[in-house]
Amino acid sequence: MQETYTKRMRLKQWAEQDRPREKLLLNGRRLLSDAELIAILIGSGSKEETAVELSKRILSDVENNLSDLARLTLADLCNYKGIGEAKAIAIIAALELGRRRKENASVLKPQIESSEDAYQVLQSVYADLSHEEFWILLLNTNNRVIAKELISKGGSGVVAVDAKGVFQAVLQAKATGLILSHNHPSGSLRPSMADKQLTKKIVEGGKLLDVRVLDHLIISDEGYYSFLDHGDI
Structure with missing residues (x-):
């Protein structure tokens, strides 16, 4: 009996418009999902799942809440197969930049009245x-x-x-x-x-x-x- 199997496609085998980086170049950053943006940060996944699939799994564990994702520690992120220290640091750094951007958008030198x-x-x-x-x-x-x-x-x-x-x-x-x-x-x-x-x-x-x-x-x-x-x- 002939054995059949399905081989998981790596990101490089995807259609160009479906790859996160190429999708950003073609369509702009706003059309990317949170998982696709995180996939760009980490670059690659593991043998079992693509960077996008890994990113979706991480987001699923925090109920797709970016604020909860930002609360994960370096150790928490490194528990995911395919996420090493460098990738975890990249995620943490990106979320911190987002927090600082929000902070800097506030009015300069606010007056405290209450x-x-x-x-x-x-x-x-x-x-x-x-x-x-x-x-x-x-x-x-x-x-x-x-x-x-x-x-x-x-x-x-x-x-x-x-x-x-x-x-x-x-x-x-x-x-x-x-x-x-x-x-x-x-x-x-x-x-x-x-x-x-x-x-x-x-x-x-x-x-x-x-x-x-x-x-x-x-x-x-x-x-x-x-x-x-x-x-x-």
């Missing part, structure tokens, strides 16, 4: 993080943002912050106002005792330097908690 304004400025720096970070907004006398500064990185449940580092950034930027912030990857928006003590310490230090500490935001995927709005500052 906790919601501060949240909108800070939200993007905490996107997709699985660990805690502590950022500050440095403001001028009109409460316009001079800069955003990363003060400290921590683990999944805690971040250590040195008040000296906060005020060093304030003095270097010649800022007159300050908004503190950190994230809770767990999703909880309740401030800890350590959060309250740190806030009090920085507020008191700001008074000595004539620096206004306007607020402290705790940010998670669920939203934010404002110390000012809750009368904690």
